Amino acid sequence: MGPRERLITGLRAARYLVVALLTGVVTAPMPMLLLGACMTLAAAGAGFVLLPRALLVLRRWAGLARRRTGSYLGEPVPSRYRELPAGVGARFRAVLTDPATRRDVGWMFAHMFAGIGLGAVGVFAIGGAPVTVLQMALWWLAPADQPLTLLAVPVTGWGIALGAGTAQLLVCAALLAWVAPAAAGVHARMSRALLSASPAEQLAERVDVLTESRSGALEAHAAELRRIERDLHDGTQAQLVALAMRLGVVERAMTHDPEAAMRLLREAQSGAEEAMAELRGVVRTIYPPILADRGLDGAAEALAARCPVPTRLTVDRLGRVPAAVESTAYFVIAEALTNIAKHAVAEQAEVGIRREGTVLLIELTDDGIGGVDESRGSGIAGIRRRVAALDGTMRLTSPAGGPTTLEVTLPCES
Ligand SMILES: Nc1ncnc2c1ncn2[C@@H]1O[C@H](COP(=O)(O)OP(=O)(O)O)[C@@H](O)[C@H]1O
Numbered sequence: 027m028g029p030r031e032r033l034i035t036g037l038r039a040a041r042y043l044v045v046a047l048l049t050g051v052v053t054a055p056m057p058m059l060l061l062g063a064c065m066t067l068a069a070a071g072a073g074f075v076l077l078p079r080a081l082l083v084l085r086r087w088a089g090l091a092r093r094r095t096g097s098y099l100g101e102p103v104p105s106r107y108r109e110l111p112a113g114v115g116a117r118f119r120a121v122l123t124d125p126a127t128r129r130d131v132g133w134m135f136a137h138m139f140a141g142i143g144l145g146a147v148g149v150f151a152i153g154g155a156p157v158t159v160l161q162m163a164l165w166w167l168a169p170a171d172q173p174l175t176l177l178a179v180p181v182t183g184w185g186i187a188l189g190a191g192t193a194q195l196l197v198c199a200a201l202l203a204w205v206a207p208a209a210a211g212v213h214a215r216m217s218r219a220l221l222s223a224s225p226a227e228q229l230a231e232r233v234d235v236l237t238e239s240r241s242g243a244l245e246a247h248a249a250e251l252r253r254i255e256r257d258l259h260d261g262t263q264a265q266l267v268a269l270a271m272r273l274g275v276v277e278r279a280m281t282h283d284p285e286a287a288m289r290l291l292r293e294a295q296s297g298a299e300e301a302m303a304e305l306r307g308v309v310r311t312i313y314p315p316i317l318a319d320r321g322l323d324g325a326a327e328a329l330a331a332r333c334p335v336p337t338r339l340t341v342d343r344l345g346r347v348p349a350a351v352e353s354t355a356y357f358v359i360a361e362a363l364t365n366i367a368k369h370a371v372a373e374q375a376e377v378g379i380r381r382e383g384t385v386l387l388i389e390l391t392d393d394g395i396g397g398v399d400e401s402r403g404s405g406i407a408g409i410r411r412r413v414a415a416l417d418g419t420m421r422l423t424s425p426a427g428g429p430t431t432l433e434v435t436l437p438c439e440s
């Protein structure tokens with residue numbers, strides 16, 4: 027590490043420590059306040075309301091510490107609180123029995139001491155050098171019988187002031203460059219250890235999410251089957267029934283009116299062609315053949331070209347994408363572009379598809395009127411369902427006046 031980086035690291039650590047000191051000071055009276063809330067519990071019923079309230083404030087406070095620690099360490103600190111039920115009694119019980127509350131309280135005591143103790147290092151690391159320079163310049167202001175001391179050496183002349191002052195400056199530099207980062211590291215790691223959800227809890231959270239996405243997948247699957255069934259029943263089957271009836275009429279007409287029979291036969295033929303086209307349409311919605319033929323990039327290109335709003339498409343190297351992810355990506359882009367054409371009143375749109383690590387990232391932007399209201403249709407809800415079914419994420423931002431942005435990530439590896 028060069029001196030420049032060392033200085034930057036030191037300053038960052040010192041800033042973290044100073045914040046730790048300040049928050050430590052703010053945390054210090056909290057145990058008393060909590061105790062007060064507990065006492066009112068004994069004295070009067072008010073504590074039933076006060077204690078959970080106080081613990082929820084602590085929860086928010088611990089959340090801020092989690093954010094600080096995460097940003098200092100460069101990775102988020104996972105937390106897991108149980109959901110809060112409605113009703114005073116249930117809420118009281120939920121807050122008190124949540125293991126996360128115990129964690130918050132433990133952190134509160136630790137941070138009170140560690141924040142103030144280690145935080146002081148940060149203050150010395152930052153403030154040491156300027157104070158030393160001032161001391162070196164102004165040592166003569168101290169009364170003669172009580173001389174200023176630099177590094178425990180009493181200063182009686184300029185020579186000592188410069189010598190001892192330089193030595194003290196070096197100590198301050200070392201404090202900033204080495205001691206502050208170490209102290210900040212200790213504090214941040216301690217906070218993380220105290221505030222993190224345990225691996226078992228993180229696993230439970232993961233299971234919850236997966237259970238939800240699995241039931242979403244089943245639901246999406248069932249809805250898909252119902253849609254296909256309806257399409258086949260209302261479209262293709264109805265056309266085939268009409269065709270069969272027409273052929274029956276042809277059979278009867280054949281003997282006494284061959285002319286009309288011929289005309290009916292031709293009608294039947296075009297009916298059969300229509301039914302075929304309908305069937306092809308249904309098949310296309312099950313797994314778009316264009317995906318099989320041209321891959322996701324080719325299919326997206328076709329969708330962009332077909333969109334009446336000028337659309338710019340950028341596709342980075344995608345690598346191998348599982349078929350389920352490909353077809354979900356295709357439906358997302360198709361539905362979003364349809365929305366842009368139908369509702370956005372946009373001048374232009376952009377579609378980006380790229381691979382980031384193990385996820386496929388799809389971004390769609392239009393410069394239209396914005397103000398998407400999901401409850402007005404079923405298309406966006408459908409996107410949400412499909413994406414959730416693959417354990418992906420979807421983010422939609424659409425302020426009134428635009429622009430509208432849809433970001434979807436789909437995991438490509440399990
Ligand atoms: N890109 C967009 N720009 C502006 N409004 C949009 C856009 N996409 C969707 N909307 C609005 O959000 C509503 C919901 O969209 P959607 O769920 O796809 O339903 P549908 O397209 O069937 O109306 C639409 O009715 C429309 O008013």
Ligand SMILES: [Mg+2]
Nearest residue numbers: 365403405406
């Ligand atoms: Mg739509």
